[in-house]
Amino acid sequence: MSSYTVGDLASMAGITVRTMHHYDKIGLLSPSSRTSSGYRLYDDDDVERLRTILTYRELGLSLSETARALDEDPEETLRTARDRVLRQIVRLEHIARNLTTSLTDTGMTGAPAMTSEDKLAVFGDFDPDEHTAEVTQRWAETDAYKESARRTPTYSASDWEHIRSENDDIYRRLAELKDAGAPASSPEAQLLVEEHRRHISRWYYDCTPEIHAGLGQMYTSDSRFTSSIDATNVGLAAYLSEAIAASLDDRS
Amino acid sequence: MSSYTVGDLASMAGITVRTMHHYDKIGLLSPSSRTSSGYRLYDDDDVERLRTILTYRELGLSLSETARALDEDPEETLRTARDRVLRQIVRLEHIARNLTTSLTDTGMTGAPAMTSEDKLAVFGDFDPDEHTAEVTQRWAETDAYKESARRTPTYSASDWEHIRSENDDIYRRLAELKDAGAPASSPEAQLLVEEHRRHISRWYYDCTPEIHAGLGQMYTSDSRFTSSIDATNVGLAAYLSEAIAASLDDRS
DNA sequence: GTAAACCCTCACGCAACGTGAGGGTCAAGA
């Protein structure tokens, strides 16, 4: 059982003593003991906790989110974090693509990085998927959404094409299952449900299973969703909705 | 010549009025005029400037950096920004891969998630940032880690493989040019020089043309570099070195 | 025995705005 001073731990972790003080003050990581003269003393458990904290921080969680995550299921946290990281990657890739074209284009006018598509994108002039806008709207009030509410990235035409085809693919495969008579709770369908959730998480917003469940309900209760989805295959909306509901039952 | 109020511009750009006020106060974007009653009025030039500002912000520049960038060479700014974005993508991709691995592993075994190894694995032994590599090192020496220290599998083997193949590819193509008799200053060679620089920027550190030039000199003056590069093709180190030097002459 | 190297607790500063408070301004409708 070894113990460390603030300085020890700070240099080990590559952070400053001030950061340790800060984590102590906000109650995120308090030393397990103090010396008679008031020096902070951390033990191995504290080290472990700090490691976890720093991991979450690296993943982009705020300190309050980290505090919550420490009391929750690590797997859930990691899943959420990964979805977030993936969306971040998509966003950066989009930016990088535009930067590259801007750089290789001869047009070095006064306004940099601004292809006409960019200008539209920045000002959100193109019309994004109506349904997602609706969804985002509805969920904008929930805490779950607020937490990870980053601006929705602006996708290019080719991005949208890609997203569309990915989406169509999921619908198509799901329709095949449905027509083959597989129950909505079957493992095959459940895999597609998870893929569907990840699809939304990756391209739109952080779709937790709970939010996904809310979406699923709307697929049957909101006719705009229903008709949109049933355009691929009649009855698919209901099937998907049922499958999503089943996935939740499965978890609990 | 149209003019807009703060609210107009804010809603157009998808930002808040407060943000506009802020940009005004810090002198980043002040309205070109005011009404008699003090309302801010922005003209088309202001709109253009705001667009550029938001683009830079999107690229991750701070507002002070943005202010500087507005007065500088757009191309240089974009190049630096892109390198930064690319490195960021690499970092996130690495994290995402490891998160996926952690998730599927724990999911299958049912083992408690987020062991010490997991946490190290998320960032692992590949980290473009030298500093954090040292930090990881120091972590590994704590008692807490030693206790539970089983060897962490090298998740980054595939990363390195990828980097190696990318590097080899550049060398190979450059060697072809050399053997075909193309001068080091030829456009084809220069394209590869740029690709080489970007390769380094993407995987290792921010390699400015100046740093690149320094590297190029070492390729001939430091035998360790020379022999390593000449392993692909004898004389390649000198050729690459010359090509890099030529790229600098070209710029000035 | 003293100097260097730690540690402590305030407490203000920074970025980039969010969020009211308290109060004018402007076009539209009763």
Place this chain on the structure above:
DNA sequence: TCTTGACCCTCACGTTGCGTGAGGGTTTAC
């Protein structure tokens, strides 16, 4: 004309995650 609601204005304090001293004890090494 008068009021209502949707704008606009200027303070000015709150937030996050610390940085950076200020002023002052404590420990350790020579």
